[in-house]
């Protein structure tokens with residue numbers, strides 16, 4: 012189906028917004044994003060998981076929704092219009108839209124000098140793409156904070172799965188705490204955990 016037709020069908024309630032995540036993956040994301048106060052999503056598309064994160068974040072929190080949302084021939088993104096509508100269905104916290112790649116967004120003045128406590132990476136799934144997001148965001152995650160990666164497992168051949176296996180899960184700053192189908196969830200270790208593991 013063409014994007015304009017999908018948009019029209021969404022606008023009158025005939026189509027749901029689209030996502031490649033499963034219901035179980037979204038439940039897993041919601042569990043780990045619950046109560047978080049500085050939430051980031053890299054890769055919004057039509058805002059399905061963005062809304063899931065907004066539904067459970069802290070009421071006084073902020074959600075940075077990052078996507079270049081590449082425009083079509085007419086200079087508008089109908090996916091972005093759907094995302095705006097979907098995310099507005101939840102009223103928790105505050106949403107900051109950053110129209111940029113994950114790497115560019117980390118330099119945005121709204122996030123450049125602050126920590127975050129939840130990052131869902133679901134943008135560019137090539138090796139270079141996820142590598143850029145990892146380099147830009149992993150150091151911004153506060154101790155105890157969470158990163159989740161879609162297409163990081165059960166997706167043979169994907170750069171995102173290879174990078175997760177070869178780099179992310181071997182990084183001593185983080186521990187894998189959960190998986191759900193194509194989703195991997197890691198947590199930044201605290202200073203106490205790091206000291207304890209150095210002593211063993």
Ligand SMILES: C[S@@+](CC[C@H](N)C(=O)[O-])C[C@H]1O[C@@H](n2cnc3c(N)ncnc32)[C@H](O)[C@@H]1O
Pocket residue numbers: 029030031032053054055056057058059060061077078079080081111112113114133134135140
């Ligand atoms: C798989 S979709 C995201 C789906 C969304 N998380 C959901 O499940 O509801 C991937 C999105 O990533 C965006 N994207 C592509 N490259 C990106 C990058 N380098 N940084 C951030 N987003 C990117 C695309 O525009 C697309 O909207």
